Amino acid sequence: MTLDLTRAVWRKSSRSGGNGGQCVELALHGRAVRDSKDPAGVPLEFDRRTAERFLTAVKAGRFDG
Secondary structure, eight states, X not given: XXXXXXXXXXXXXXXXXXXXXXXXXXXXXXXXXXXXXXXTSOOEEOOXXXXXXXXXXXXXXXXXX
């Protein structure tokens, strides 16, 4: 399954540090993520269940570190 992300609204993580660090953007509705330093690159797409699990883990701080 490939999502049509040509008109997606991307939201940069408030924890993205910039300066070449880890930068992540999430497509509206949480179905894809991409590296904000390479917006033309290929995003990682999720099915609905995986996206929900991923967002729950992010909100719980499981990737803080």
